Amino acid sequence: MTNEFVLEAITREFPESVISHSEPYGFLTIEIKKEDIKKVIHHLRNSSLEINFLTDICGIHHPENSAKEIGVVYHLHNMMTNFRIRLKTFMPKENAEVDSLTDLYAGANWMERETYEFYGVKFKGHPDLRVILNMEDIGYHPMLKEYRLEDGTRTDKDDKMFGR
Template sequence: MTNEFVLEAITREFPDSVISSSDPYGMLTVEVRKEDIKKIIHYLRDSSLEFNFLTDICGIHYPEFPDKEIGVVYHLHNMMANFRLRLKIFMSRENIEVDSLVELFAGANWMERETFDFYGIKFKGHPDLRAILNMEDLGYHPMLKEYRLEDGTRTDKNDSMFGR
């Protein structure tokens, strides 16, 4: 199994869904339309590609790109071929909702809850979408890059020291 083979299979099955692809550090990374993510992952799991393990779901926040401000990253693994795949979807802050994968992978339950807790991304169809690590009355999503990392009164540190 190669990056080219998997990308060609996804593109052939979902020609209008693939937005871009790359292979940083040798791992195939495919950006797809968020409306198609569940269909694509279902296909990857049940086809001969056999991506039968969902390694991770996590959120990302790029405030400098309003149309693609919030993203969800899915890592899938074909255990038999030892092949890993990264899928990405992006959305604006006005439409921060995506289909849940819990009915495809039971392990997605806690991963989606964590992503909701830290980024505020809602997963449609999730059986119990609520805070998992933060207090329920926290009132904000701490991983969004909306808050200063340091006390504004300090002069010895600023956000640029933390990659912002």
């Protein structure tokens, strides 16, 4: 299986869903509309492509882009052909919600809970969306780039040293 073959199969099946695509370091990466991400992943899993292993789900935060401030990244893998693909979907922070994949992949349960906890993304249909790593009453999502990384009283370090 090649990147071109899989990209063509996805764009043929979901022509309106693909926003953009790239191949950083040879890794097929496709941005999908958030309302279509679950049906694209379902197709990848159940079609002849057999991309049936969910490697990871994680969140990203781009505070400089309000239309695409929060993102969810899915890494999928066909274990038989060793083909890997990355799917991304973006949304405004105020509407950070996507469909849960727990009915497709049991392993999505913990990954979605972690993404909810650290980035505030709600997964519609998740059976038990709650905090699992931090204290339950933390009250914020610690991976959002809204909080200083260092003590404000320090003069030897500032957020610019951490890419902000």
